[in-house]
Every structure is written in C-alpha cells, then in structure tokens.
Amino acid sequence: MKIVIINPGFRKDVKDPVGEFEGELAFDLYASDNGTIKETQAYVLEIQTPHGTVVSKPIKYKKPMTAEGTSTTAPAPSPAPAPAPAPAPAPTPTPTPAPSPAPAEGPTIRVFFKGQELSFSDAKPVIKDGSTLVPFRKLFETLGFTVKWIDTGATQQAIGTKDGLTIELTINGTTAKVNGNPVGMEVPAQIINGSTLVPLRFVAENTGYKVSYSTDGNVAKIQIVDAGVVTSPAPTPGPTPVPAPTPEPEPTPTPVPSVEELEPYVVKGYLRNAQGNLIPGVTIYADNQLFYDSNIGGVTDENGYYRIELSHIPTSWIMSTTFSREYNGKEQRFYLRSDVDQPFAGSSGAIRNFTLKDIVGHIEIHPDFWSFDDSLPTFQMNDLEVTLPPVGQLFDGSAGKIITTHADVLPTGGHGVNKILLGRYKISAIWKPEGHAPMPMLLRIKGTGKFVQSLEFDFHNPLGAPSIYINEFEAKLDSQK
Structure with missing residues (x-):
C-alpha cells in the first residue's frame, strides 16, 4: 500500500484531493470545525481512479456522529479503530430539517496565535454546531483590535476596530458587519455561562489570517497564522446530498488585506x-x-x-x-x-x-431674474426647492436616494446644493415663495441646450482639478404655468 497525503487539513473552500493510494485502504472520516458535516446529515464520497471516478452510496451520520452506510465500490475495509460498526447501506437517506445541538462535552481545545498558545482565564473555548467559539475580548485584543461592548437592552454587540477595519458581531445574530458590509455566519456570537464567545474562524479570517485545525486524540489544536492573501468570507452552504459529476468553476474571490x-x-x-x-x-x-x-x-x-x-x-x-x-x-x-x-x-x-469613499460634489444654480414678473414676490434662492433622484448606481456602487432640499449659500460662493454623493442625477426645481402657490421652474446646463422641466446630468472636474466635482445650471420661471 502506498499513500501520499496532499491535503492533511480539511478546507471547506478548496477542492484538493486528499491523497493517492494503491490497493485497499481503510480510513476514518471526521469533520473539522468548519461545520460542513453535522449529525443527522448525509454525504457521499468520491474517489478518482485511473479507470474513472468511483462514487459511494449516500452515507448518513447519526447521533453521536456514527456513520450509517458504506461504499458500494470498494472491498470490505480492514477493521477501523472507531467502535461503532457500519450497518448495511441505506438505499435513500432520510433528511432531517435541522441538525441537533452539539453535545455539551467535547475535545480539549488549544488555540495558538503565530505559534504562541493563548491562555483563556475567564471562559474556555467550545465547539458548537461545528464552529469553535472563543472569548471575544481575548481574541480581539490578541489580533490587535480595540474592543467595545454595546448593550442597548434590545441588542448586544461586540465590536473590534483596528487600522481602518471594523468588525461588528451581534449576540445571537447570524449576520455580522465587516466595515459596514453585512456578512453571513453559520454560528452567531453568543453568551454562554455569562461569557461572550465569538466564532474564531470568522473573526481571524476577516482580519487577514489563516486558520488551520487538527486533532490528536481528544485534543483539538487550532493555529492562527499569517496569510499573504486570503479569500473574503462567504456563507458556507450545507452539504449537497448528491454532488454534480463536474462542479462549476468558482469565481475568484476578492482578497482581504493582510495584517x-x-x-x-x-x-x-x-x-x-x-x-x-x-x-x-x-x-x-x-x-x-x-x-x-x-x-x-x-x-x-x-x-x-x-x-x-x-x-x-x-x-x-x-x-x-x-x-x-x-x-x-x-x-x-x-x-x-x-x-x-x-x-x-x-x-x-x-x-x-x-x-476611496464619501466622494461628493455640488451644483450651482444661476436664476434668470428677467423671467420673474413684477407682480410676483421677490425671488429668494432659499425659496427654490430642488429635487435630485439618482439615475442608476452612484460612483460608490450604492443605489443612492432621492434628495429634496432648498438651494443655499455654497462654501465656494454662489447658491446651490452642496455635498451630493458623486453620481448621475435628474434635476428639477420648484419656486415656493411664502404666501404664494408653488411655481415650476425650467432648467438647463449653463450655456447649453434648451430650458426644460427636468434633465439628467453628471459631475465634472473643472480644469482637471482633483476631488472637485461640480455642475452649473441656469433656472428661469416657467411662464406657461
């Protein structure tokens, strides 16, 4: 028999082969702390041979993690060290709506950061639903975060901040925020026996580190090490009952900056x-x-x-x-x-x-005072209501929102609307003098085109000046109204 181990650590996001062998081979299969194989769920095993791919019948895990079902393509294996015998293969696995909670007792968990073992004095790490949870303050401070705890009564949050990176975990919430962006988690942060515990892998990998898991008897070792580039986190799908013969290629993820x-x-x-x-x-x-x-x-x-x-x-x-x-x-x-x-x-x-964030511009509005009749109230710029619905996505990729405001004095001089998120908008305006019915205005980009009730526009850099984004409009009263 010859075995070459290619991937000794099970990594849920990498489809590397686990090894090569000649002859008969018996082995134990266990789930690491990524949570992709759980009690009461089913899986199948694929083995590539020179004659093609061999696929086992569905194998289902019972409580407590006893395999039910055997391969139909390989000879009976030698006795394995696991005490539970494998019963006859089940023709069709019976799905279960949700996995049962993990047992209270588990392996001894040792956590290492860059080779140095961490000491947890207030509470011990636990494995719950396939994920390792550790005391939040010790983990965040080890990774260089400044920590903050927020308790509003309705919600409780553990927050870590460092070098432009913020991670927010809500107790019992399966959606975290990384720099304000929502990211799903399989197992939430939670309070156990009075201590706040958070998912180790989620926090470490979102900080730019790599996490590996191994076992030695009843001891689980978790290593947190530097990684030049790691993949952005994504919700981990549950195990597929029957895998596709040829999986679709996965898109290249956006790398997360390393620490x-x-x-x-x-x-x-x-x-x-x-x-x-x-x-x-x-x-x-x-x-x-x-x-x-x-x-x-x-x-x-x-x-x-x-x-x-x-x-x-x-x-x-x-x-x-x-x-x-x-x-x-x-x-x-x-x-x-x-x-x-x-x-x-x-x-x-x-x-x-x-x-690159919070990029804003402004618009200037120049009224045509000759379009106002003497019988009307005196025109004041702050009586001019401007509406700016966005057209398509803004520069930052967001959908934006409709802006409705009054023209005001600009810091650069003149009148208009300041601090508009960079994007394409449609502009319209209504004059609302006090004590008089509102009157629509006509607009055009300064010096070009005809006056219309509304028009789309972009910002531009005047004379190529960086980070200065403006557009200018002329406005006159719609005399036909």
Missing part, C-alpha cells in the same frame, strides 16, 4: 473603495517634510497593495495619492490622503491604508 508588521524605513498598505474592493495600478506618494516637493512613489499591485522603501534621512513622511477613474464615460480625478492622516518617522516605518 503586516512595521518595518523600519518602509511604508506599506492598500488602496480600496468603500465596498472593500482593492484598487490596482495607482501611484501612492510618500512625501518627506524635510525638503520641498520631494517624494517617493510606489504603485499598487493587482491586489491593491503597495510597499515603498524610504530614504534613510532624519525626517517624517506624509502619504497621499492622485489618480483617475472612469464613471459613466467620464474620467474623474481623485486626491486622497491616507486613512490615518498623520506624519510618521521614517526610522519607525508605518502602515498607511487608503479608502
């Missing part, structure tokens, strides 16, 4: 948008504050990361970037400072991330 250590005379980080998608091909500048107009640049790679080696001079540095992105067929230029907008000493190095 890195500081390096002397090195600054590094990532550039992403508000949804957490990493942005490649952008030049990031480290500007030293000793010499005027002296900087060093580095370009974000295909994963949105950059790394710049700094000059060995006694100075501090500040980070920024200027780049262009297309939206609705127009090039928009952006100027960003790093999320942590503070200078740092070159000798200590730094991690400086950038997030």
Whole structure:
C-alpha cells in the first residue's frame, strides 16, 4: 500500500484531493470545525481512479456522529479503530430539517496565535454546531483590535476596530458587519455561562489570517497564522446530498488585506473603495517634510497593495495619492490622503491604508431674474426647492436616494446644493415663495441646450482639478404655468 497525503487539513473552500493510494485502504472520516458535516446529515464520497471516478452510496451520520452506510465500490475495509460498526447501506437517506445541538462535552481545545498558545482565564473555548467559539475580548485584543461592548437592552454587540477595519458581531445574530458590509455566519456570537464567545474562524479570517485545525486524540489544536492573501468570507452552504459529476468553476474571490508588521524605513498598505474592493495600478506618494516637493512613489499591485522603501534621512513622511477613474464615460480625478492622516518617522516605518469613499460634489444654480414678473414676490434662492433622484448606481456602487432640499449659500460662493454623493442625477426645481402657490421652474446646463422641466446630468472636474466635482445650471420661471 502506498499513500501520499496532499491535503492533511480539511478546507471547506478548496477542492484538493486528499491523497493517492494503491490497493485497499481503510480510513476514518471526521469533520473539522468548519461545520460542513453535522449529525443527522448525509454525504457521499468520491474517489478518482485511473479507470474513472468511483462514487459511494449516500452515507448518513447519526447521533453521536456514527456513520450509517458504506461504499458500494470498494472491498470490505480492514477493521477501523472507531467502535461503532457500519450497518448495511441505506438505499435513500432520510433528511432531517435541522441538525441537533452539539453535545455539551467535547475535545480539549488549544488555540495558538503565530505559534504562541493563548491562555483563556475567564471562559474556555467550545465547539458548537461545528464552529469553535472563543472569548471575544481575548481574541480581539490578541489580533490587535480595540474592543467595545454595546448593550442597548434590545441588542448586544461586540465590536473590534483596528487600522481602518471594523468588525461588528451581534449576540445571537447570524449576520455580522465587516466595515459596514453585512456578512453571513453559520454560528452567531453568543453568551454562554455569562461569557461572550465569538466564532474564531470568522473573526481571524476577516482580519487577514489563516486558520488551520487538527486533532490528536481528544485534543483539538487550532493555529492562527499569517496569510499573504486570503479569500473574503462567504456563507458556507450545507452539504449537497448528491454532488454534480463536474462542479462549476468558482469565481475568484476578492482578497482581504493582510495584517503586516512595521518595518523600519518602509511604508506599506492598500488602496480600496468603500465596498472593500482593492484598487490596482495607482501611484501612492510618500512625501518627506524635510525638503520641498520631494517624494517617493510606489504603485499598487493587482491586489491593491503597495510597499515603498524610504530614504534613510532624519525626517517624517506624509502619504497621499492622485489618480483617475472612469464613471459613466467620464474620467474623474481623485486626491486622497491616507486613512490615518498623520506624519510618521521614517526610522519607525508605518502602515498607511487608503479608502476611496464619501466622494461628493455640488451644483450651482444661476436664476434668470428677467423671467420673474413684477407682480410676483421677490425671488429668494432659499425659496427654490430642488429635487435630485439618482439615475442608476452612484460612483460608490450604492443605489443612492432621492434628495429634496432648498438651494443655499455654497462654501465656494454662489447658491446651490452642496455635498451630493458623486453620481448621475435628474434635476428639477420648484419656486415656493411664502404666501404664494408653488411655481415650476425650467432648467438647463449653463450655456447649453434648451430650458426644460427636468434633465439628467453628471459631475465634472473643472480644469482637471482633483476631488472637485461640480455642475452649473441656469433656472428661469416657467411662464406657461
């Protein structure tokens, strides 16, 4: 017999073969802490041979995790160390609506972070419904988070924040938030015997680490280690009763930024948008504050990361970037400072991330005073009600919302509407002077086209100025109304 183990750790998101063999082989199958094989559920086993793929009959796990059903294609295996005998194969597994709760007792759980074993004094880790839960404060602080506990009476939340990353876990809630984006979980955070426990794998992998699981007798070992790039979390589907002969290729997931250590005379980080998608091909500048107009640049790679080696001079540095992105067929230029907008000493190095978010513009409105009859009230700009429904997705990918507001004085001078999320909108306006019935207005983009009741528009960069997005309109009273 010859066995070559290719994938000693079971990974739910990777379809690697588990090994090769010649002759007869007997083995035990167990589920790790990813929760994909549970009591009362069924599975099938596929073995690839030089003569094709051999598929077993459905095998069902009973309580307490005793396999029911055997392979129909291989000879009877040698006695296995498991005490429970395998009964005759069941022709059709009987599905169960939901898995039963895990037994109260389980293996001894040891958790290691970068090779160093963690000590849990207040509460011990537990395995529940196939997932490992650990005390939330110890895990978050080990991973470098600042922790916060919120209890409103109706809801309780455990929140961790570090370097532009925020993870929010609601007690007994199966949906968490990572930087405000909802992400599903199989097992929620929960309070057990007065202690708050959270799913270890979910938190660690969303922080950029890799988690591995192994057992030795009645001891379960969980390793949390660095990972250059890991996949974004996604809800784990339940086991499929009968697998498809040829699985469809899975799309490449968006990588989650890794957590890195500081390096002397090195600054590094990532550039992403508000949804957490990493942005490649952008030049990031480290500007030293000793010499005027002296900087060093580095370009974000295909994963949105950059790394710049700094000059060995006694100075501090500040980070920024200027780049262009297309939206609705127009090039928009952006100027960003790093999320942590503070200078740092070159000798200590730094991690400086950038997030493209909260991009806003403004519109200016110029009234045609000759269109107002002398019999009407005096025109005041703050009596002009402007409505701006979005057309399609905004620049940040969101659906946006209808804006209804009054024209006001702009910080740059003139009148209009300020702080509009960058996107395409349709504009209309109504004049509502006090003591008079509302009167519709006609609009046009300044100096172009005819006056109409409403029109669609985009923002633009005047003279190519980065991060300044405007449009200007002329408005006059609709004399036909």
